[in-house]
Every structure is written in C-alpha cells, then in structure tokens.
Amino acid sequence: xxxxxxxxxxxxxxxxxxxKADGTGVDLSNVKMSMNPFDEIAVEEAIRLKEAGKAxxxxxxxxxPAKAQETLRTALAMGADRAILVETxxxxxxxxxxxxxxxxxxxxxxxxxxxxxxAIDDDSNQTGQMLAALLGRPQGTFASKVEIEGxxxxxxxxxxxxxxTVKLSMPAIVTTDLRLNEPRYASLPNIMKAKKKPLDxxxxxxxxxxxxxRLKTVTVKEPPVRQAGxxxxxxxxxxxxxxxxxxxx
Amino acid sequence: MKTLxxxxxxxxxxKDATLAAVTAAxxxxxxxxxxxxxxxxxxxxxxxxxxxASKVYLADDAAYANPLAENxxxxxxxxxxxxxxxxxxxxxxxxxxxxxxxxxxxxMQISDILSVEGExxxxxxxxxxxxxxxxxxxxxKLVITVRGTAFEKAATSGxxxxxxxxxxxxDAGLSSFVSAELAKSERPELTSAKIIVSGGRALKDADTxxxxxxxxxxxxxxxxxxxxxxxxxxxxxxxxxxxxTGKIVAPEIxxxxxxxxxxQHLAGMKDSKTIIAINKDEDAPIFQVADIGLVGDLFTxxxxxxxxx
Ligand SMILES: Cc1cc2nc3c(=O)[nH]c(=O)nc-3n(C[C@H](O)[C@H](O)[C@H](O)COP(=O)(O)OP(=O)(O)OC[C@H]3O[C@@H](n4cnc5c(N)ncnc54)[C@H](O)[C@@H]3O)c2cc1C
Ligand SMILES: Nc1ncnc2c1ncn2[C@@H]1O[C@H](COP(=O)(O)O)[C@@H](O)[C@H]1O
Numbered sequence: 001x002x003x004x005x006x007x008x009x010x011x012x013x014x015x016x017x018x019x020k021a022d023g024t025g026v027d028l029s030n031v032k033m034s035m036n037p038f039d040e041i042a043v044e045e046a047i048r049l050k051e052a053g054k055a056x057x058x059x060x061x062x063x064x065p066a067k068a069q070e071t072l073r074t075a076l077a078m079g080a081d082r083a084i085l086v087e088t089x090x091x092x093x094x095x096x097x098x099x100x101x102x103x104x105x106x107x108x109x110x111x112x113x114x115x116x117x118x119a120i121d122d123d124s125n126q127t128g129q130m131l132a133a134l135l136g137r138p139q140g141t142f143a144s145k146v147e148i149e150g151x152x153x154x155x156x157x158x159x160x161x162x163x164x165t166v167k168l169s170m171p172a173i174v175t176t177d178l179r180l181n182e183p184r185y186a187s188l189p190n191i192m193k194a195k196k197k198p199l200d201x202x203x204x205x206x207x208x209x210x211x212x213x214r215l216k217t218v219t220v221k222e223p224p225v226r227q228a229g230x231x232x233x234x235x236x237x238x239x240x241x242x243x244x245x246x247x248x249x
Numbered sequence: 250m251k252t253l254x255x256x257x258x259x260x261x262x263x264k265d266a267t268l269a270a271v272t273a274a275x276x277x278x279x280x281x282x283x284x285x286x287x288x289x290x291x292x293x294x295x296x297x298x299x300x301x302a303s304k305v306y307l308a309d310d311a312a313y314a315n316p317l318a319e320n321x322x323x324x325x326x327x328x329x330x331x332x333x334x335x336x337x338x339x340x341x342x343x344x345x346x347x348x349x350x351x352x353x354x355x356x357m358q359i360s361d362i363l364s365v366e367g368e369x370x371x372x373x374x375x376x377x378x379x380x381x382x383x384x385x386x387x388x389x390k391l392v393i394t395v396r397g398t399a400f401e402k403a404a405t406s407g408x409x410x411x412x413x414x415x416x417x418x419x420d421a422g423l424s425s426f427v428s429a430e431l432a433k434s435e436r437p438e439l440t441s442a443k444i445i446v447s448g449g450r451a452l453k454d455a456d457t458x459x460x461x462x463x464x465x466x467x468x469x470x471x472x473x474x475x476x477x478x479x480x481x482x483x484x485x486x487x488x489x490x491x492x493x494t495g496k497i498v499a500p501e502i503x504x505x506x507x508x509x510x511x512x513q514h515l516a517g518m519k520d521s522k523t524i525i526a527i528n529k530d531e532d533a534p535i536f537q538v539a540d541i542g543l544v545g546d547l548f549t550x551x552x553x554x555x556x557x558x
Contacts, residue, residue, distance in 0.1 A: 016379065016512055017377070017379040025380075026380050094358070095357045095358075098352060120377065120493070121376055123360065123374065123375055123493070124360050125348070126358050126360060129345065129346075129352070130351065130352035133322065133349040133350075133351075134352050138319050138423035139319070139345070141341075141344070141345050142345075158341070159488070160440075160496070161429070161431040162432040162488050163430040163486075164429045165426075165427040165429070166424050166426055169422075169423055177494075178481065179480070214388050215359065215385065215386055216384065216385045216386075216387065217384055218370065218382075218383040218384065218385055219382070219383045220380050223378055223380070226524075228539065229524075229539055229542065230540070230541060231542040231544060232541055234543075235543070235553045235554050238543050238554060239558060241541055242502075245502065247502060248558045
C-alpha cells in the first residue's frame with residue numbers, strides 16, 4: 001500500500017503573526033516558516049505504518065511556492081520516499097487543494113491519505129474532509145489512533161465529548177490530531193539522504209484544476225487587544241476581588 | 250435567503266452549540282433546521298421550539314444514529330437544493346460534516362465565523378486569532394461554521410416551527426460507528442460554563458491536577474479546562490483542551506493556573522470577560538492578557554484560595 005501525505009508550508013508555530021499595516025494580510029517576509037505541525041504528525045504516522053509493514057511507499061505532496069520544497073525535504077528526511085511539489089505563488093484555498101489532491105490520488109492510488117486536521121495559518125480545517133467528499137471515500141478526522149485491519153481502518157477520533165471510534169473501508173482519508181504520535185526529528189544523515197530522494201515539480205494546470213479563489217479577502221485586521229490588568233499581592237486580595245465579582249461569599 | 254442549520258444532538262436533546270448557529274443563520278434569513286438522527290422525534294419537537302425556527306426537517310434513520318459524515322453529507326446536499334446556506338456550529342461534528350457538504354456542492358466553506366457583515370460577507374479568525382479576516386464569498390451557495398462564543402444563543406422556547414419528515418440516501422456503506430468513550434462529569438460543560446478553572450503543565454501529574462484544580466473548580470461551580478501540555482501529559486482527557494486546536498471558550502471568569510500563555514492557548518480563551526492568572530513566573534505571557542494576576546507557587550496559592558472561598 002502507498003500512503004499520500006499532503007504537507008503545507010506555514011508560519012512557524014513559535015512566531016507571533018503580525019498583521020500588515022495595509023490590512024491585506026499577515027506579514028510573512030523574514031518570518032520563520034516550517035511544516036504545519038499537524039502535517040509532521042501525518043508524516044510520522046505514515047512512517048510508523050511503513051515500519052509496521054502496513055505500507056510500502058510514502059509520497060509527500062505540497063501545493064505552494066518553490067520554497068515549499070524545503071517542507072517536502074523535511075518530510076523526505078523524516079522518512080517519506082518521494083515528493084511532489086505543485087508549484088504556485090498563488091494562495092490556494094482548501095477546495096482547490098482538495099481538487100489537486102484528488103487528481104494526484106487518481107494517479108498514485110494510495111490506500112490512505114493522511115493530512116493534518118488544520119493548517120495553523122488559515123485555520124480552515126477543511127481539506128481532508130473535502131478530499132474525502134470529492135473521492136467519495138470515508139474520512140477519519142481528528143485521529144488520535146489509526147489501526148489498519150485487513151481492508152478497513154479503525155480510527156479513534158478526538159471529539160468534543162471525548163473519544164469516538166469509527167471503522168472505515170479502505171481506501172480512506174485520515175486527518176491527524178495532536179495526540180496521534182510525537183513526530184521524530186530528522187537525523188543529519190537522513191537530511192543528507194533526503195537531498196537525493198526524488199522530488200517532482202508540477203503545476204496546478206498539469207492537473208487541470210482552476211485555483212481561482214472563491215473567497216475574496218476584503219481586509220485583515222488585528223483583533224482587539226486586551227490590556228494587561230493588575231497584579232494582586234496575595235490570596236486575600238484575590239478572594240476580595242472574586243467577592244466583588246459576586247462569585248464568592 | 251433560506252438557511253439550513255445543523256442541529257447538534259444526542260438523539261435525546263438539542264445541544265447548546267446549535268443555538269449560536271441559529272442566531273448567526275437568522276442574520277442571513279429564514280431559519281430551517283435539520284435533525285438527522287435515530288429515534289429523534291423529541292429532538293425535532295424541541296428544535297421546533299427554538300426562537301426563530303421556521304421548519305424542522307427530521308431525517309429519522311438508523312444510518313443517522315451517529316452523525317457519520319459519509320451518511321449525513323448527502324442528506325444535507327439533498328436538502329440544499331432548496332436552501333441558500335448551510336450553517337453548522339463549529340463543533341467537532343460540524344467541522345467534520347460541513348466541509349464534506351461544501352465540496353459536494355463545489356463551494357468554499359467559511360470556517361468559524363465571528364460575525365455576519367452582509368449577505369455574503371463574514372469575519373473569521375486566522376493565525377490562531379492573531380488576525381481577523383473579512384471575507385466575501387462568490388459561491389452560489391454558502392457553507393458556514395459558526396464560532397459558538399461569537400453569537401448569542403437563540404432562546405430554546407417561543408418558536409413555532411413545524412416538523413416535516415424527510416428521508417435521505419441512508420447508509421453510504423463507507424463507514425460505521427464502533428464505540429465512544431464520552432466523558433461524564435457533574436461539572437458544567439466547558440463551552441457553556443460561566444467560570445472555568447484551567448490547569449497547565451505545572452500541575453505535575455493526573456493526581457496532582459485532581460487534588461489542586463478540581464476542589465477550586467467545585468467551590469466556584471466551575472468547569473475544568475487544560476492546556477495542550479496538560480492533556481498531552483495525560484493529566485486530563487483531550488476534551489479538556491482549550492485553544493486554537495481545542496475548545497474555544499469565553500466564560501465570565503477564566504482562571505489559568507500554571508499555564509504560560511502560548512498563543513495557541515490564548516486563541517481559545519482571550520475573549521473571556523475576566524482572566525485571572527496564577528503563575529510563579531512574573532514574566533509569563535499569560536499576565537499580558539490577565540485582568541488579575543497573582544505571582545506565586547500554585548501549590549500553596551491554590552489550596553489557600555480554595556480554603557478562603
Ligand atoms: C499545532 C499546535 C497546536 C496547539 N494547540 C494548542 C491548544 O489548542 N491549546 C493549548 O493550550 N496549547 C496548544 N499548543 C501548545 C502551546 O504551544 C504550548 O506548548 C502549551 O499551551 C503550553 O502549555 P502550558 O502553558 O501548560 O505549559 P508551559 O508553557 O510549560 O507553562 C507552564 C507554566 O507553569 C508555570 N509554573 C511552573 N511551576 C509552577 C508553580 N509551582 N506555580 C505556578 N506556576 C508554575 C511556569 O512558569 C509556566 O509559565 C499547540 C501547539 C501546536 C504546535
Ligand atoms: N497547500 C497545501 N499543500 C499541501 N497540503 C495542504 C495544503 N493546504 C492544506 N493541506 C493539507 O490539509 C490539511 C488541512 O488544512 P486546512 O484545511 O487548510 O486547515 C493540512 O494539515 C495539510 O495536510
């Protein structure tokens with residue numbers, strides 16, 4: 001079985017995003033960029049399935065600018081076998097990403113596509129579900145456990161009320177949540193080896209996908225800022241404050 | 250505009266998250282509701298009472314006993330022939346189903362809206378709420394998820410909707426529900442609680458978390474939340490996580506204990522009315538958003554606070 005892992009290049013999670021003064025977006029110039037953290041978890045899961053003998057090949061794919069190669073090299077250094085960059089400088093919305101992935105699935109025939117549940121830049125949480133819909137395949141979203149059993153996969157999902165387990169027929173789509181695994185760091189020798197692994201470059205047009213955005217961004221603004229308040233010296237003062245708010249008597 | 254609102258329920262009662270979605274939908278136009286369930290007549294009857302409800306579609310079928318996206322998305326798509334917008338709460342159920350509906354309709358979903366600015370214009374948070382985007386859709390139909398803390402809850406009575414039975418395509422044969430491990434708690438639910446006490450990595454382990462955080466929460470009749478670090482370390486289950494990728498909360502009072510205040514955590518609680526932080530590090534970022542801060546060792550401060558309340 002082959003596993004396809006879509007990975008997105010996003011602002012590093014440790015960087016505090018700043019809105020551009022002209023209100024057109026978030027300033028990404030000279031900002032550290034990394035693989036979306038949920039996608040690292042997706043790559044790790046694919047590698048573990050391969051190590052467990054459940055998969056033979058892992059293909060990483062990214063839709064984005066030329067620099068997204070770095071993200072793909074990270075996936076290769078972690079353990080993916082080859083990579084596809086669908087290069088574009090445009091911002092591609094989840095629906096269009098899902099359409100591109102659908103076309104890649106048609107070529108590659110993976111048994112599983114493992115995506116992140118959410119990109120930490122657009123916070124959409126859509127692409128995996130959309131891909132599953134376009135392919136008419138089942139979806140195991142927000143996964144904290146993935147177990148392949150014959151021709152089905154059992155996915156334990158992090159839901160608002162706790163955990164839920166569903167059984168999906170394969171091929172299937174899975175999106176990762178934080179507790180699925182702890183991604184490994186790529187070792188130096190593996191980073192070197194990754195440079196020699198195959199990386200194909202394509203364009204959205206190669207897949208016949210129209211990536212024109214459906215949503216127009218009118219403005220991007222800073223959220224209202226909270227002012228820091230006061231510090232109280234001791235518990236008694238805090239108790240009095242809580243009493244003032246009517247929550248203690 | 251005719252909207253179709255996803256009713257979140259457990260085949261017994263309507264979940265609160267539905268009510269904020271109804272309010273958001275009512276800003277767009279007529280509000281019809283969809284109850285997809287099994288043995289859910291009572292839920293449909295209750296949904297019909299929600300203020301502003303026009304029609305309630307009840308799709309009662311064993312295939313909808315659990316809201317598997319593979320089964321319910323085609324049902325929603327069928328009903329969307331007569332609606333202009335599908336509106337779901339941004340719960341794990343809504344987030345699972347809505348994008349599947351959107352792709353089937355060839356529509357780009359608008360996730361987690363904070364406000365309705367016009368027929369097709371909405372605001373939504375991006376970058377963990379560090380930026381607010383105003384977006385305008387060019388699609389013929391809308392698919393929207395609604396952030397629960399951003400809209401008032403519609404009243405659960407006063408409505409006079411009519412219930413209409415519908416049948417959908419049923420079981421798509423792609424997926425099945427196996428089991429659920431749902432947390433049972435006497436405490437208020439996190440997303441609707443007036444007071445929340447949240448604990449972070451500093452709480453050491455599950456037992457310490459229980460001994461320190463729970464008594465304070467009980468004194469205040471508060472819900473209990475946690476940072477990702479506390480959940481990852483197994484102090485509490487995943488459904489306690491507050492933040493960008495967990496639950497979004499906005500209680501009257503949020504008490505953060507031993508939580509540093511990473512942007513991913515702030516994303517989930519910075520709309521709380523009053524934030525109280527207890528942390529031994531006076532430079533912890535949580536103090537930059539806290540209305541009231543107490544610098545101290547939580548292991549002495551919190552028990553003292555619990556005692557004095
Ligand atoms: C993709 C992604 C998604 C994420 N999503 C979320 C999310 O939804 N929610 C979330 O919370 N995080 C999330 N995070 C994690 C986030 O970045 C932080 O790592 C996490 O919030 C830190 O948790 P913490 O504050 O409990 O731990 P720490 O940052 O380790 O802070 C512990 C704090 O406790 C204080 N402390 C220690 N001992 C004591 C004591 N005895 N008394 C008082 N204070 C003490 C310390 O001063 C420190 O400030 C996410 C991260 C990523 C990469
Ligand atoms: N441009 C992209 N290239 C590759 N994968 C992507 C891209 N955008 C989204 N994804 C995948 O879809 C997941 C969810 O993203 P989103 O729906 O944008 O929140 C991500 O975690 C990735 O796995």
